[in-house]
Amino acid sequence: MMLLAATSRATRMTIIRQSRALSSQGSDAVEKLRSVLEEYRLQNYAQELPGRFKKDIVRAATNENTDRIAVGGMERVLSNIGATNKISSSEINTIFQELGNGTGEIPINRFSALI
Known part of the structure; x- marks a missing residue:
């Protein structure tokens, strides 16, 4: 079980590094988001x-008629699950700015790999 968790974390980190390098703040924010969701x-x-949990989170955070997740959608999910005091808006903004290529939105497939 522990090996599986380590492998999936390594796989996620590889995907993130391949898509775009994160700053240390961005990397810390991603780990914090994962921790809150876990x-x-x-x-x-x-x-x-x-996998079912990931799909539910992605579905809840996605705006209708789009294949991207915006900052507002993720903040709404965090508010709904009572986690706004566990991760700050600035940390969420950092994640979306760094992984959203300046658009502030992350494609669903990239976000799924992130969490």
Whole structure:
């Protein structure tokens, strides 16, 4: 089980590095977001597969009629799960600015790999 977790983390980090290098602040913010989401998943999705949780988070954060996730969508999800006090808006903005290629939006497939 631990090997699987390490492998998936290594895979995610490779995807992020290939898509665009993150600053140390961006990398820290990504890890914090993952931690917040994982904590919520363990408390509320313990009986579900992690993939189902990811799909639900992505679906909730995605604006209709688009294949991208905007900052506002992710902030809405964090507010809905009661995690706004665990990760700041500036950390979320850092993630979306660095991985969104300046648009402030992240494609769904990149975001799914991120979390």
